Amino acid sequence: MTLAARREGSAVPVPADRNIFVAYPWSLYPDRVAYKRAYTTMERALNVKFIFAEQRVTTGTVLEKIIGMIESAAFGIYDVSSWNANVTLEYGVARGLGAPAFIAFNPAQTDLADVPSDVRGYDRLQYGDFDELSAAVESLVVQELGTADARPTDPLEDDRLHLLGVVRDNPWRTARQLADVSGFKIDYVQLLLRRSAAELSTRGATRAMKYNLKAAGSTTA
Numbered sequence: 001m002t003l004a005a006r007r008e009g010s011a012v013p014v015p016a017d018r019n020i021f022v023a024y025p026w027s028l029y030p031d032r033v034a035y036k037r038a039y040t041t042m043e044r045a046l047n048v049k050f051i052f053a054e055q056r057v058t059t060g061t062v063l064e065k066i067i068g069m070i071e072s073a074a075f076g077i078y079d080v081s082s083w084n085a086n087v088t089l090e091y092g093v094a095r096g097l098g099a100p101a102f103i104a105f106n107p108a109q110t111d112l113a114d115v116p117s118d119v120r121g122y123d124r125l126q127y128g129d130f131d132e133l134s135a136a137v138e139s140l141v142v143q144e145l146g147t148a149d150a151r152p153t154d155p156l157e158d159d160r161l162h163l164l165g166v167v168r169d170n171p172w173r174t175a176r177q178l179a180d181v182s183g184f185k186i187d188y189v190q191l192l193l194r195r196s197a198a199e200l201s202t203r204g205a206t207r208a209m210k211y212n213l214k215a216a217g218s219t220t221a
Contacts, residue, residue, distance in 0.1 A: 018074060020039075025079060028081055036050075045188040045191045063093075104124065125140060135197070163178065164196060174208060
């Protein structure tokens with residue numbers, strides 16, 4: 001997928017080798033749509049497709065379906081927050097198949113005593129809220145798959161720096177306003193803003209949040 005397509009939102013089919021399997025504990029968060037949005041908001045920008053395990057493993061037929069999804073994905077993300085039995089099974093299946101598998105984990109939602117000692121030291125995508133989860137997943141996707149451009153350097157960096165220039169020239173604008181000024185699609189702007197969090201000050205909350213560059217030497221928003 002070209003940078004122009006990511007910027008303008010052109011409809012480009014996602015290659016099968018850019019599908020990512022996601023297993024998560026349904027009962028952990030009251031809003032499953034909000035949880036899934038932490039992943040799906042970056043699909044178009046990174047030209048990937050997140051495939052969610054939406055059935056509990058209760059029969060051999062369902063398990064076979066899950067195995068097929070795991071095997072066909074580029075890699076899997078297994079949110080073991082609360083150490084959910086179903087996610088644990090799916091993670092074990094992936095490990096047994098030798099499929100690339102990464103753990104996501106919200107420590108505030110998990111009793112560490114419930115986590116088997118042999119996986120506590122594994123690298124994981126640790127998060128405290130959905131914004132942190134999005135940022136961690138985004139970094140993992142770029143690390144593992146890059147983008148369809150397959151450039152050796154970070155393919156988003158030029159656009160990120162361009163957006164920071166837009167923020168500098170248009171201080172205290174919302175993501176929607178920055179999208180209008182930059183010509184980038186809103187989901188792509190949101191992705192770039194997340195990658196630039198350390199360089200930005202913010203005001204407001206959620207969709208009304210406004211952005212500006214931090215003053216030199218500033219460490220707080």
